[in-house]
Amino acid sequence: MIYYKSIRKGITQLKTFPYLGVEVELAPDPEMIRDLITGNYIARYLIHQKHIYS
Secondary structure, eight states, X not given: OHHHHHHHHHHHHHXXXXXXXXXOTTSSSTTTEEEEEETTEEEEEEXXXXXXXX
């Protein structure tokens, strides 16, 4: 349950800080495809204009 809250908090922070995660170096556009790492979990997301897709 603790990880759930941490993951939710991290994803919520992406709305304000979309570049918070780590660049995915092998992605076609590493600056826009990022990983948010929380404990043993990774949330991969795409930054696209004003929207974030995970």
